[in-house]
Amino acid sequence: MTFWRAVGAIVWKDVRAELRTKDIFSSMFVFALLAVIIFDFAFELRVPSMKMVAPGIVWVAITFAGTLGLNRAFVIEQDKGSMAGLLLAPVDRSAIYFGKLLSSLLFMLLVEVILLPLVMILFNLAILSWQQLVVLLLGTYGFAAVGTVFSAMAVNTRAREVLLPLLLFPVVVPVILAGVKMTGALLDGEPFSTLGNWLRLMLVYDVGFTVVAYLTFGYVVEE
Amino acid sequence: MTGAAGTPMIALRKLTKAFGSKVALRGIDLTVAPGESVAVFGPNGAGKTTLIRILCSLSRPTSGSVHIGGLALSTHADGIRRHLGVVSHAPLLYDSLTAEENLRFFARLYNLPDAGPRINAMLERVGLTGRRGDLVRTFSRGMVQRLAIARALIHDPEVLLLDEPDTGLDPQAAEMLHRLLAELSGRQPRGATALPDNSNAAQPPPVGADLRGRSRPTARTIVMVTHNLERGLAIADRAIILANGRIALDASTRDLGLTELRALYDRHAGGSR
Amino acid sequence: MARNDRGLTALTAVAAAGILLAAAFALILAPRAAGLTPNETFAQRIIYFHVPSAWLSMLAFGVTMVGSIGYLASGQRRWDGLALCSAEIGIAFTLAAMASGSVWAKPAWNAWWTWDPRLTTYTVVLLLYISYFMLRDAMDDPARRARFAAVYGIFAFLSVPITFFSIRWWRTIHPVLFDAKNFGLSHGMRPVFFFSLAAFTLLYVILLLHRLRLERSKEAVEGLREQLGY
Numbered sequence: 001m002t003f004w005r006a007v008g009a010i011v012w013k014d015v016r017a018e019l020r021t022k023d024i025f026s027s028m029f030v031f032a033l034l035a036v037i038i039f040d041f042a043f044e045l046r047v048p049s050m051k052m053v054a055p056g057i058v059w060v061a062i063t064f065a066g067t068l069g070l071n072r073a074f075v076i077e078q079d080k081g082s083m084a085g086l087l088l089a090p091v092d093r094s095a096i097y098f099g100k101l102l103s104s105l106l107f108m109l110l111v112e113v114i115l116l117p118l119v120m121i122l123f124n125l126a127i128l129s130w131q132q133l134v135v136l137l138l139g140t141y142g143f144a145a146v147g148t149v150f151s152a153m154a155v156n157t158r159a160r161e162v163l164l165p166l167l168l169f170p171v172v173v174p175v176i177l178a179g180v181k182m183t184g185a186l187l188d189g190e191p192f193s194t195l196g197n198w199l200r201l202m203l204v205y206d207v208g209f210t211v212v213a214y215l216t217f218g219y220v221v222e223e
Numbered sequence: 224m225t226g227a228a229g230t231p232m233i234a235l236r237k238l239t240k241a242f243g244s245k246v247a248l249r250g251i252d253l254t255v256a257p258g259e260s261v262a263v264f265g266p267n268g269a270g271k272t273t274l275i276r277i278l279c280s281l282s283r284p285t286s287g288s289v290h291i292g293g294l295a296l297s298t299h300a301d302g303i304r305r306h307l308g309v310v311s312h313a314p315l316l317y318d319s320l321t322a323e324e325n326l327r328f329f330a331r332l333y334n335l336p337d338a339g340p341r342i343n344a345m346l347e348r349v350g351l352t353g354r355r356g357d358l359v360r361t362f363s364r365g366m367v368q369r370l371a372i373a374r375a376l377i378h379d380p381e382v383l384l385l386d387e388p389d390t391g392l393d394p395q396a397a398e399m400l401h402r403l404l405a406e407l408s409g410r411q412p413r414g415a416t417a418l419p420d421n422s423n424a425a426q427p428p429p430v431g432a433d434l435r436g437r438s439r440p441t442a443r444t445i446v447m448v449t450h451n452l453e454r455g456l457a458i459a460d461r462a463i464i465l466a467n468g469r470i471a472l473d474a475s476t477r478d479l480g481l482t483e484l485r486a487l488y489d490r491h492a493g494g495s496r
Numbered sequence: 497m498a499r500n501d502r503g504l505t506a507l508t509a510v511a512a513a514g515i516l517l518a519a520a521f522a523l524i525l526a527p528r529a530a531g532l533t534p535n536e537t538f539a540q541r542i543i544y545f546h547v548p549s550a551w552l553s554m555l556a557f558g559v560t561m562v563g564s565i566g567y568l569a570s571g572q573r574r575w576d577g578l579a580l581c582s583a584e585i586g587i588a589f590t591l592a593a594m595a596s597g598s599v600w601a602k603p604a605w606n607a608w609w610t611w612d613p614r615l616t617t618y619t620v621v622l623l624l625y626i627s628y629f630m631l632r633d634a635m636d637d638p639a640r641r642a643r644f645a646a647v648y649g650i651f652a653f654l655s656v657p658i659t660f661f662s663i664r665w666w667r668t669i670h671p672v673l674f675d676a677k678n679f680g681l682s683h684g685m686r687p688v689f690f691f692s693l694a695a696f697t698l699l700y701v702i703l704l705l706h707r708l709r710l711e712r713s714k715e716a717v718e719g720l721r722e723q724l725g726y
Contacts, residue, residue, distance in 0.1 A: 081313035
């Protein structure tokens, strides 16, 4: 019980701080939007229909913006040395993991929820549906679950935040792949039931790596 | 947490810490009794900060053992952390939260049942009640450090670890810190005037008292790293000089005068550069 | 120590002989594949190098994961040494597999490279372990470096099967060697293949042993440097 109380405290703290500065959210959102627009320019005159590339664009934007958000999650702790404050408290290291994971996830989902209608407008696509949101949720979760561990590592290296994409992208390939596949299928009008395999893949990924992260996060934050 | 009578509160045995090829601490042996306060002096690079970091469980020793309250730090870290309060020169606070929110956050992390009253008492004790709703970003260095002390004490820890807490403090804040530490170590600061007694209603309650006003019977165990020989001497029972990762001097402060300490410091620490 | 050295030299000689023999068998003695153009027929012989290289690279990365877990569990640096050395060799075998695959691909598919799923997965694997080394490079404190690398090594290896399956559910043009029942190889080819596999495995072991030795010497030098105060 104290475990979840600590998790909640960390999420509350991150949200509270973010509400004041809006640093993380605004940079993530603007970055995602820019990515979408740039890809629009990149593809528009070469592909017969933007519907073909829209899923890829959306997930690339999520990947880039998500990396930004994950980086910020630990940079703010590092800059002021406040990570030490968290580590000094009598809380399980994994509570810190889940707290950071959930707050990063929250910010990413917020960006996506606003981005999706914009994509719908810009590309004239019926991309908004509850099934899409489920796909986004599962995919974003997997991304954040692994990314939180790697961000905690990256921030402690000489290369700092630059290292996060290098570490993260190869490992999240299955999630991005599944996300693009499913988003595309849903856009094409295929029923949700045909995506069973991909959903299962995402679930296995999400659950599996959450377990691995839970077991290994402690090693990453202790000095 | 204190274990059997006679068990030291802090016990370090052959403590060594190396960062790759750089050795910060070489086989430190140290015991601190419950309620004792120890001042640690030494030149930069002597290993003082490393020592504090290991004591507060932020850093793992390369070899050797650390026992706090009779429990091994390597296996009982969570249980021990509850009883540690740490003040370092980094404030460990969040800029974008108010003073009150910061304390509330830590109260939650430490799972304190009576957070509200405690927060009020702490803010009052460090003189920040008027600024409780302001963002930490707007605080001066002195105020930040005062809040950091409040944070360190909010869970009423038995052991206090301080790493140069008076860095960058203005004289008034430094004086306040000094008095606070004197109180926590259970003594009057040497050479200072006695603190007014509690019958004066304008005085804030001593932090050594619990929330119902009963005073804590024993003094806290304190290990403080400081550059200020005079202040350190005033509140400590023991003085330790750390140089080159080793304890060069470990003496009781009872009969140790300031000039003598200065001479000893120059002798042991001066040649290490 | 001298006995170990002699043992290692002997084993190295055996490994070298094994590889040479495997090459001879593969290039000369193995039966021809049926039903292919002359170019393809000769290129097909690459299978005796390409597949073992690929398998061994995965074995090497698996050993890296074992070393990673071992390090986290025990805190002893030699496990980290194992992880590091095996990862290096793994990357070498990965590159060998990719190169030999390319040599096969040109006559067979008329392209040096395609983005078919199996190759794509393999590229991701290569990137994973390049990132592994970039992570190691970016850290100065040896203990923390070993710990971070161990955590990443575990994540990396565990991601491979999931990545593989995710990509497999796309179309593939890569010949599948192990169908449900039969090998893609005819009877006559099988002994050559397994011999080659054994030779490559021995090569891996030898390279690993030599590299571990090198790593130990490296650490000894570092230790001496410390003592002398460099």
